[in-house]
Amino acid sequence: MSKQNNELKLKHLFDGGEWNVYDPSVLNLGVGAPGTDLLEPCCDIFDQATAHCLKNEKVVNQSLIFQYGPTNGTHKIRNEIAKYLTEMYESPVHSEDLIVTTGASQGLHFLLSTMIDFNGYIFVDEYTYMIALDSMKHFSSLTIVPLKLNDDGVDLNDLEVKVRDRRFNSEKKEFWAIYYTIPTYHNPTGILFSPTVCRGIVELSRKYDFLVLCDDVYNILHYGNKPLHSRLLSYDSRTDADYVGNVISNGSFSKIIAPGVRLGWLEVPPRVQPQLLRSGIINSGGCFNNYTAGIVGSLFELNLAQPHIARLYAAYKDRMLAVNKVLESELPKTCKCLVPSGGYFIWIRMPDHLKASEFLEYCLKHEKITFIAGPRFAVEEGKGEQFFRLSIAFHKKEKLVDGIIRLCLALKSYMNIVKT
Incomplete structure (x- = not known):
C-alpha cells in the first residue's frame, strides 16, 4: 500500500482516463456534459457578471457575498432562479421554496443524509443515473430496490407492490423511503414519464408516505411538444385535499449554463424545508455556494444567462x-x-x-x-x-x-x- 498520494495535475473531470473526451483519437x-464550443462564452459573460456583482457588494452590501450566506441562499439569487424557471416551466416557482445547492448530486446526498431513515429503502428505476447509484451505495444501511421501467415511465403496479411490502414507521426520520427518478428525459433511457404515470407516482407517495426525489436537470430541454407539466412536482398540487408534500425537484445549472459553476437548487414542500435548513451541515457553513450564487444572480439580472x-x-x-x-x-x-x-x-x-x-x-x-x-x-x-x-x-x-x-x-x- 502506498504511503503517498500521487498528484496527477488533471485539468478536468475526464482528464487522465482511458477514454478522455478531449482525446481526438477516440x-x-x-x-x-456540454462541449468546449458551448462553454466558450462563459469567460466573457461571467467576467461581466462578476464585475457587476462585486461592485454592488463593495458599494452597498458590505461584501457579504464573502460571509457565511443564509442557509437557503440569498433572496436575490432564489428570486432570480424562481423568476427564470417560472417562465420556462410556465408554472409558478416560488423563491421561498428554493434551497441553493452545489448541484443535483449534492442535493441527492443532502436529502439522503437528512430525510431518510438509515434502515430504510431507496427505490430506483431498473436503469438509472449510474453516479447517483454510486452515491447511494455509500449509505450502506439503506437497501436499494429496482423498479420495472416501461416506455411511459415507471411501472406503477411494481412500484406499489414493492413499496407496500417494505413499508415501516420510522421513529427517527421524516421518511422511511425515497423514490429517486429522472421523470423528464430520463437518464439513461430518454423516457418522458406520461401524465398518468406522474399522477400515479404522486398518489402512491401520499398513500404510503415516501419521498419522491426528481432529478430535474433536463426539463427545459424539450425538442418537440412541450410536456403538459415541466416537472413531476407540479402534480403534487398544494390545492389537493390530501396534499402533504411528498415531491422534491432537484435542479442544476450544470447542463444549461456550465458544470464547473457547481450551482443548483432544491424546490421543496413546506413539510420538509425546516428540517433541511436545521441540518448541521448547512447550519455550519451557511449557503452551500454563496459566492457563485451571487455571481449567477447577476448573470440573470444582466440578462446574460438567458x-x-x-x-x-x-x-x-x-x-x-x-x-x-x-x-x-x-x-x-x-x-x-x-x-x-x-x-x-x-x-x-x-x-x-x-x-x-x-x-x-x-x-x-x-x-x-x-x-x-x-x-x-x-x-x-x-x-x-x-x-x-x-x-x-x-x-x-x-x-x-x-x-x-x-x-x-x-x-x-x-x-x-x-x-x-
Whole structure:
C-alpha cells in the first residue's frame, strides 16, 4: 500500500482516463456534459457578471457575498432562479421554496443524509443515473430496490407492490423511503414519464408516505411538444385535499449554463424545508455556494444567462434531431431505439444474444468510438447487457453525425460476426 498520494495535475473531470473526451483519437459518445464550443462564452459573460456583482457588494452590501450566506441562499439569487424557471416551466416557482445547492448530486446526498431513515429503502428505476447509484451505495444501511421501467415511465403496479411490502414507521426520520427518478428525459433511457404515470407516482407517495426525489436537470430541454407539466412536482398540487408534500425537484445549472459553476437548487414542500435548513451541515457553513450564487444572480439580472442557455438549448436540439435522423435510417432493424423528445441521451437495445460490453470493445478497436454499456446503469448484476447509452451533448453536430454513421456500420458488422 502506498504511503503517498500521487498528484496527477488533471485539468478536468475526464482528464487522465482511458477514454478522455478531449482525446481526438477516440470519439467518446458517453459523456453527459456540454462541449468546449458551448462553454466558450462563459469567460466573457461571467467576467461581466462578476464585475457587476462585486461592485454592488463593495458599494452597498458590505461584501457579504464573502460571509457565511443564509442557509437557503440569498433572496436575490432564489428570486432570480424562481423568476427564470417560472417562465420556462410556465408554472409558478416560488423563491421561498428554493434551497441553493452545489448541484443535483449534492442535493441527492443532502436529502439522503437528512430525510431518510438509515434502515430504510431507496427505490430506483431498473436503469438509472449510474453516479447517483454510486452515491447511494455509500449509505450502506439503506437497501436499494429496482423498479420495472416501461416506455411511459415507471411501472406503477411494481412500484406499489414493492413499496407496500417494505413499508415501516420510522421513529427517527421524516421518511422511511425515497423514490429517486429522472421523470423528464430520463437518464439513461430518454423516457418522458406520461401524465398518468406522474399522477400515479404522486398518489402512491401520499398513500404510503415516501419521498419522491426528481432529478430535474433536463426539463427545459424539450425538442418537440412541450410536456403538459415541466416537472413531476407540479402534480403534487398544494390545492389537493390530501396534499402533504411528498415531491422534491432537484435542479442544476450544470447542463444549461456550465458544470464547473457547481450551482443548483432544491424546490421543496413546506413539510420538509425546516428540517433541511436545521441540518448541521448547512447550519455550519451557511449557503452551500454563496459566492457563485451571487455571481449567477447577476448573470440573470444582466440578462446574460438567458441567451447563453438559449444557445445551448438550440445546439442540443440540433444535435439530437440530427442523430435521431441518422439512427432512423442506419440503425439495424433488429435493434430498438426509443426516440427521445428532449434531454441528452439515446438508449439503444440490441438483440438479446448480443452484449453491449463486447460490442464496445469491437467498436473501440475498429472505429475508435466509445459509449457506456447498459450494466453500468443497473442495480442488479448482469442486467442491461443488451443496452447502451449515447449522449448528444459534447460534440458538434457534424462530428456526431459522422460518429453515429460509423457506429451503426460497426454494429451491422458486429452482428454479422456474432450470430445466434
